[in-house]
Amino acid sequence: MPDAERTDEQINQILRDWSEIRLLEAVIVLVVGVALVLTIKWVVPRLTERMPDRFRLWVHPWEPILRVMVVLVLVAYMIPAFINPTPENILAISGTLAVALGFAFKDYASSLIAGVVALYERPYRNGDWVQIEDTYGEVQSHDLRTVQILTPDDTLVAIPHGKMWTTAIYNGNCGQRDLMCVADFYLHPDHDGILVRQKLHDVAIASPYLNFDRPVIVVAAEQPWGTHYRLKGYPMDGRDQFMFITDLTLRGKEMLRRLGVKPAAATTVAQPSV
Amino acid sequence: MRAFVERLMSRRRVLLGCDSWAWAFLQKAIGIEGLLGSPLTLAPFDAPRLDAWFRDSYDSRNIEFRQRRNDAPVFVEQAADSESHSEEREPETSLLIKSLAARARGNLGVAHALWRSSLRICDPESVGDEPAMESSRQTLWVVSPSDLKLPKLANGADKLHRFILHAILLHAGLSVATLDTLLPFSREDICRRIRELRAAGFVNEQNGLFRVSLAAYPQVRQDLCGEGFLVDAF
Numbered sequence: 346m347p348d349a350e351r352t353d354e355q356i357n358q359i360l361r362d363w364s365e366i367r368l369l370e371a372v373i374v375l376v377v378g379v380a381l382v383l384t385i386k387w388v389v390p391r392l393t394e395r396m397p398d399r400f401r402l403w404v405h406p407w408e409p410i411l412r413v414m415v416v417l418v419l420v421a422y423m424i425p426a427f428i429n430p431t432p433e434n435i436l437a438i439s440g441t442l443a444v445a446l447g448f449a450f451k452d453y454a455s456s457l458i459a460g461v462v463a464l465y466e467r468p469y470r471n472g473d474w475v476q477i478e479d480t481y482g483e484v485q486s487h488d489l490r491t492v493q494i495l496t497p498d499d500t501l502v503a504i505p506h507g508k509m510w511t512t513a514i515y516n517g518n519c520g521q522r523d524l525m526c527v528a529d530f531y532l533h534p535d536h537d538g539i540l541v542r543q544k545l546h547d548v549a550i551a552s553p554y555l556n557f558d559r560p561v562i563v564v565a566a567e568q569p570w571g572t573h574y575r576l577k578g579y580p581m582d583g584r585d586q587f588m589f590i591t592d593l594t595l596r597g598k599e600m601l602r603r604l605g606v607k608p609a610a611a612t613t614v615a616q617p618s619v
Numbered sequence: 620m621r622a623f624v625e626r627l628m629s630r631r632r633v634l635l636g637c638d639s640w641a642w643a644f645l646q647k648a649i650g651i652e653g654l655l656g657s658p659l660t661l662a663p664f665d666a667p668r669l670d671a672w673f674r675d676s677y678d679s680r681n682i683e684f685r686q687r688r689n690d691a692p693v694f695v696e697q698a699a700d701s702e703s704h705s706e707e708r709e710p711e712t713s714l715l716i717k718s719l720a721a722r723a724r725g726n727l728g729v730a731h732a733l734w735r736s737s738l739r740i741c742d743p744e745s746v747g748d749e750p751a752m753e754s755s756r757q758t759l760w761v762v763s764p765s766d767l768k769l770p771k772l773a774n775g776a777d778k779l780h781r782f783i784l785h786a787i788l789l790h791a792g793l794s795v796a797t798l799d800t801l802l803p804f805s806r807e808d809i810c811r812r813i814r815e816l817r818a819a820g821f822v823n824e825q826n827g828l829f830r831v832s833l834a835a836y837p838q839v840r841q842d843l844c845g846e847g848f849l850v851d852a853f
Contacts, residue, residue, distance in 0.1 A: 399845055522847070550648045553782045553802055557647045557849040581847040585778070592803045 359434045361427060371426050378419035385411050390471075390486065398582050402522050406470035409487035413464060416489075452507060456490045459506035463487065467520075468509055474517035474524055474583050477504050483584070497587060523556045523579040526586045528593035530574040533607040538565060538572065541606060545576045548596045554580040554589040571609030620645070624654055638791045639851035647849060660853065663725020666717040670694065672727065673716070673734070680756070686715050687739065687760040715763055722764040722837050724853065732833030737762040770820040770835045776842070779804060779812050784821065784831060784839050785848050792828035 389408040393401045428434055446454040469475045469492060473484045482496035491503040508514075518524035532541065542563045549561040559579035566573045576597060580589035601608075627633045635655065637645070642658060645651040652658070664672065674694055677684075684693035695711045719737075723730035739760040772780065786801050787793050795813060799806045813829060816822045821839060822829045831839050844850045 397845060399847065547648075551801075553786065556847060558847070582778075588803070595803070 359428055359437060361429055366427060371423065374422055375419070378415055381415050382412050385415065386486070393472075398584075399522065402472045402518075402520055405472045406467075406520065408471055410464055413461065413489075452505070453490065455510070456505040456507040459509050460487070460489050460492075463492070463506050463509060468514045469516055470520055472518075473520065474586070476515040476517075477508055478512055480504060518583050522582055523559060524583045524586060525559075525577055525579055526590050526593070528576045528590050528597060530576065530594075530597055530601065531570075531609040532572045532574060532601065533609055534567065534571045536572070536604075536606045540604065541565075541574065541601070544600050544604065545574060545597055548593060548600055549576055549578045551596065552578070552589060552592045554582075554585045554592060556581045568609075621649060624649065624651065628654060639853045640788045641791065643849055643851045644789050663853075664720060664723070664727045664730060665725060666712040666720040669720045669723075669727075669730055670712040670716045683756045683758045684761050685758055686713065687762050687766075693761050715761060718764050724837065724840075726836070726853070729833050729836050733764055733767065733837075734761075736834050737764060737767055769838050770832075772815055772819045772821075777812075779808060780816060780821075781843060781846060781848065783809065783812050783816065785843055787822065787829055787831055788839070788843075788851075789849075792825075792830040794827050794829070798829075 385408060389405065389411070393405045396404065424430065428438065463469065464487070469484050469487075471484050471487055474482070475484055475494065477492075477494070480494055480496065480502045482494040482502065485493040485495045485501065487493075488503075491505050494502045494504060496502060530545070542565065545563045546561055549555060550557075555561070556579040562577040564575040564577065566575075576593055578589070578593070580586055627635065633655075637658065639660070642651065662668075679694070685691065686693055691713065693713055693715055695713050719730055719733055723733055739762060741760070782802055782804075783798060786798060790797070790801075793801070795806070795810060798809050798813070802809060813822065817824065817829070820832055821835045823832045824830075840850055
């Protein structure tokens with residue numbers, strides 16, 4: 346019995362006395378904070394869709410940062426409102442939380458922490474085109490636990506931030522508006538390579554999507570089945586990447602057909618014996 | 620185009636006239652300035668030149684131009700002693716002419732189109748509706764270029780509108796058939812956007828060719844530049 350009494354006493358020391366807690370004020374602050382978080386999450390993406398494309402990638406990444414700031418302010422207000430903020434109490438609560446999170450919500454806590462780290466390190470931000478494992482798409486939102494990626498097939502994929510501890514994250518544009526696109530051409534080896542390279546370059550500079558401030562590059566590699574050309578360029582807007590690649594591919598095919606260059610034959614190549 | 624430039628380079632003296640937008644494209648595409656040298660162009664019509672050009676174009680004995688907001692004359696009377704220093708001093712120009720020259724980027728055709736669209740025969744802010752007559756001179760009010768109503772698309776501009784305007788500027792005018800060949804969009808989409816651009820006053824048609832209207836040119840150029848399109852240097 347004396348132990349139970351001591352525990353009650355300790356809890357009473359940690360929590361404020363009910364008469365000290367301004368419950369109504371705390372509820373109002375909580376409601377306002379949550380409303381603010383939801384408003385930011387709703388308004389900022391819609392605002393960025395309405396503004397000129399060139400401003401989209403400046404404004405959109407601020408959305409998760411603003412939300413985290415509101416949550417931090419909320420937590421900073423709420424904890425002293427209910428708890429006596431003495432060093433002993435803070436230590437006791439953080440120890441309890443650490444044990445609880447370490448055992449019961451390890452992955453959840455890991456993702457939460459990774460989410461905060463991602464805000465600082467920025468391996469991805471809203472509007473970036475990223476590949477995480479098999480998922481490629483545009484980062485739509487950066488929530489506390491997950492990053493939401495919209496794939497080109499219009500599927501929203503939620504990936505826990507915790508993936509960043511163990512998985513490589515490929516970011517195509519890193520906050521920039523444009524990103525490199527590649528159109529592949531597989532040709533029969535018997536052709537004038539210099540002419541094809543120049544014509545492929547011309548195909549790129551004739552595309553309406555092309556960003557002229559970035560270079561156009563043609564890379565060729567000889568393969569056992571023929572010659573592999575890679576036409577690289579940057580569209581003005583990363584969202585046009587698939588239209589840009591389609592335009593390059595179709596115009597490139599048409600140009601190669603006019604030049605009389607044949608595509609690589611899809612034949613089985615004998616593998617050298619080991 | 621490459622063959623054409625090579626043929627030009629093989630000659631000793633060649634005079635080549637080229638639109639500033641096409642030149643910008645050729646510079647990016649084949650580095651034409653490295654092959655043929657830097658281009659020469661007329662000096663821009665800055666405020667004093669524009670002022671002088673308008674003074675010569677209109678008979679100041681019969682027409683008086685006044686600024687709509689403050690009723691000040693558009694063409695500032697030059698001081699009497701200015702003649703003796705005319706070679707050293709630039710003639711005084713009104714803010715409206717300076718604003719017009721800046722908005723037109725020194726392009727005379729654009730400045731003239733903006734000037735024509737800013738003329739009013741009566742001052743909407745004055746009480747009477749009758750055109751003001753002062754003795755035998757007619758007064759025309761001139762709206763500041765910043766107060767001019769800009770062309771606007773009913774549903775806002777999308778990327779296709781911009782692609783069409785950019786292609787038209789690069790080629791100094793295009794027909795629908797050529798736009799259909801150049802742009803990777805359906806003919807229906809192109810025709811619809813052209814209709815919208817025409818209705819809003821962004822383009823006009825002449826002999827089957829669509830061109831960006833002079834009055835809308837500054838706005839179109841600024842928008843294209845802001846969206847990352849290749850623009851001319853003038």
